[in-house]
Amino acid sequence: MAQQPKRFSRLRKLGLLMSGIAAVYMGLTAYENQDSLFRTFVMPAMRLLPAETTHNLAVMACKYRIYPASNYMDDYNLHTSFFGRLISNPIGIAAGFDKNAVALNGLKDLGFGFIEIGSVTPMAQKGSPKPRIFRLSEDRAIISRHALDSDGHQVVMQRLRRVLARNDFKAVVGVNLGSNRSSTTPIRDYVSGVKIFGPLADYLVVNATNLPSRGHHSVENKKRLIELLTAVNRAKADLNQRRKVPILLKLSPDMTLDEMKEIVAVIALKKCHVDGLVVSNTTSTRENLSDSRLASENGGLSGPPLRERSTRLIAQMYDLTKGTIPIIGVGGISSGRDAFEKIQAGASFIQIYTAFVYEGPDLVDRIKEDLSLRISEAGFANIQEAVGSNYKEYLPSK
Template sequence: MVQPSAKGRLRSVGLVTAGVVAFYMGLSVYENQEGLFRTFVLPAVRWLPAEAGNNLALMACKYRLYPVSGYRDNINLKTSFFGRPISNPIGIAAGFDKNGEAVQGLKDLGFGFIEIGSVTPQAQIGNPKPRIFRLHNDRAIINRKGVDSDGHEAVVKRLRHLRATKAIDVVVGVNLERNRTSKTPVMDYMTGVKTFAPWADYLVVNYDHLKGMRSVNNKTKLIELLEGVNKARAQLGDKVNVPILLKLSPDLTLDEMRDVAAVIKMYACRVDGLIVSNATMYRGNLRVSRLATENGGISGEPLRERSTRLIAQMYELTNGCVPIIGVGGISSGRDAYEKIAAGASYVQIYTAFVYEGPALVDRVKADLSAWLTKLGYTNINDAVGSNYQRYLPSTD
């Protein structure tokens, strides 16, 4: 057996020490001393590998070690999420809590809704490590983790327990995915609908992740996918009418966006909403970094403008009739407002949450509320799509 070198052992000890110090300092200073958190804890976390840092944050949420947010959402943020009242439109995106382990802890932080997953029918592991990279200068993350999932059975058991014990009163969505080796991907999504529809407040299917879907016959494949999930939902009867949302890539061409808009207007392919957008493969706006050539999707600040433009385009193509959840590069209330003005009814954060810690949630809400007041809006709904033309790509 090859023994680790003294240098390797020292590095491992250093990483563990940094993680423990960061973890406990974060717990002690977050509630009232966010400046100390930013000054000491976040730099310490930089010593950790990116995935270890993410896991540390997830663990803190899972065991509800962060203090409960004391922020009271302003009434101008109150809205309805597919028939469910929520106190604010800020959600956590899929990818952070893949297996539904930290729902209560995330609720404590003040999120208006929580999306777990992606979840596959059978448990599967992700790609080999390292598979997550932080681009600190870009405030971005490259992720090629793949879909590592505990599987339907384990995740739905957790969700059923939360519902049965009435432990949560927050909107929870489940992001569905197929198994990597599946030969029947549409059936995997249909199985996900049948499994989670009785327990989730909404479900998400990933158009971007269906290998081979975005090709010359993508429109036909999308029809097949959406007909399948609608059929699965219909088979559950009238008592289960869970909203189904379609998540899009920010790298769609205009023709592909037109295809999506046309398909979801078909009765058998209807969706209740869109999530715009997933991570991007585009690297043209990254700063110089030795990590920028790593394979994987990029989330965070480099995605912000790209996703906002796509929101505006889909808002226009659907005549503003399909609710949109805007995702990509949100780290402030102003960023959130831009997504809303472009056509999003709700927004989700993820990468900035990893970089800035749990205090980001209250800060974004307070900042967004202030922006609405400053611009003369009495409620968030009044601002949706209010200036979408500004964010459309120039035709010059």
Template sequence: MDQDHLKNAKNATRRIGRLRSLGIVTAGAAALVAGIAAYKKQDQLVRTFVMPAVRLLPAETSHQLAVLACKYRVCPVSQYEDEQNLHTPFFGRMLSNPIGIAAGFDKNAEAVGGLQDLGFGFIEVGTVTPVAQEGNPKPRVFRLAEEKAIINRYGFNSEGHQAVLQRLRLLRSKEDFNGVVGVNLGRNKSTMSPIADYVQGVRVFGPVADYLVINVSSPNTKGLRDMQTKDKLRELLEEVNDTRSSLDKNKNVPIFLKLSPDLSLDDMKDIVWVIKRKKSRVDGLIVSNTTVSRDQIESSKLAEEAGGLSGPPLKSLSTVMIAQMYQLTDGKVPIIGVGGIATGSDAYEKIEAGASYVQVYTALVYEGPALVENIKAELSALITQQGYTNVADVVGTNCKFYLAKK
């Protein structure tokens, strides 16, 4: 009888735990739905009441809810019509604007339609690993509210190639979808052959992606950043290019290389040497991933948490690196600029430093769904105010200014 009582008590405890979890999620969902309704009427309501309420939830829970809102397309549909000066070419396609969502938000290609509704010009999903994996233990995401920054150590949590592939195939089969979608490729934590993981990613996603990203710069998978070294990177990119050329379909799919902001100038020069070689070339760079530096947040109580730092503390570091890579490549390799973008002015800085396109993520956590429209409107106005006709005319125009800040 005592055993039965003990068993019943344990079961009751489990049920209470589930109810608590359900209560958290339900409360978050209610706040999100309320926010969506409020957004459609008044954006200020979202910023003042809803976003602070959502941020009371654990960071990863909020992230999951945001993905769900976009997945089921209950997020607001942007009414902003992109100005002509934001239209820009992208490897044979025309983007209505150069603002993309960075990898890390929609890891498993669940939310592409909803993200397009928000007004993004292009969407990057992933990071995707060949085999499904859980990533690092929780908690693994931390908000630094005062700095409007985030530290994450997700560790490539992914549902794997096949799950993401099926979603992208379904997306491509829809007549009403014509968005630009990139796939960010990673390696499994316990892989015996890191290069083979990337090669498999190219083979699987090359036919369905508008571009692919070789991500060797996350700080949250042991040994990953070592693949940015000269010889290892050359070997990796040669295999990637060989695989791409063997594709039956879309064999010219653009390949981007995503870089760490913690590289030295000598490291960058080595990378440029590699990507200028015909056998190991890339079509573009993404600058940059998150940083392990804590120079900008030394006073924060979360500064000692392991993981990559994103948001405003990364902004200057990534902008200077964009200028460096723009100069080292003679402006001949398109750059997607990432890191600390929260306004149109931030985006303009990245572009005049040398980025042809930009991506946001962390600011979306703090500013809410109107962020995309606000960035586009301000960026368009700045382009006109500075005397330019199109965003492409701005690329690299103030590179030397940012090089002087390094």
């Protein structure tokens, strides 16, 4: 009971802050170009707030469609096929931003080619105690230890169903599946995710980085991955669908070459088939930091310090799979140059998260414009031709 007034006062403060930002925004938009307004005033002001507040405000801005909608026309050289669905550009919002499917309409307005929600866990659960998101401003990076804050399968599924039922909602939506922290049967959690979201989603992601590992014994971990993917494939086969939902596996960037080879061997088994890979999640390393004051905080590091590591992993997975499995490249992308790097390393699609929170909504259009230019300047007719065109450059030297 003693908690109530504190919670209401926090909510009131957040409400006042939101109203303040909205009022300033509405006033200024009467005079200014909206994109430059965000870059010049709103984003720097947002960065003065605690990192998690900024994140929540960004989600709210998408939810209530406060961000200006993009009117950028995607160039033809960005059009591509996403597991059988046509998308007008290969840039998605990564998992973790809209964990609970509250901001789909606003994210679609910003011109993302596809949207990934989640990670969603079967039962609703709260994340780690606050503070749990740390902004490393000098490196434009984030350390987060959310430990999967989720509204749970049923609530998120109902929300998603309502949005998808609307005729004017045409975006490609993927659902990233996680397991509950307290679960004693994590594999069942993923199976339940396939059953619940398989009939609705355009694709599913098994966030295996969330699967509790049994120590560092690689044989045990390999067995566990086989168990997980076999169960997930069985659940997919049981779905009464004409179009079987594509299932992707999300990887940690902190694997050794041997671990990568093991994963490739596992997904080559028919019973462990995956349709694609998401490379990568956040890193537990603390490399490439110019400001190490927050480096000792526990959690995953994202943003530019992760960029090279994830690009290297994309190139290695592209090499090991001989380019036969589509890869969504994610990790430290904040420009068209970074996006093109991931594509040349072997990614067919890319996702952003940390840079979107730092830079604001017009980043999506800026990446698309620059990427399209780079594709044509390099002599490629379209994005597909560029995929993996320079992957050897990013392989670690032997």
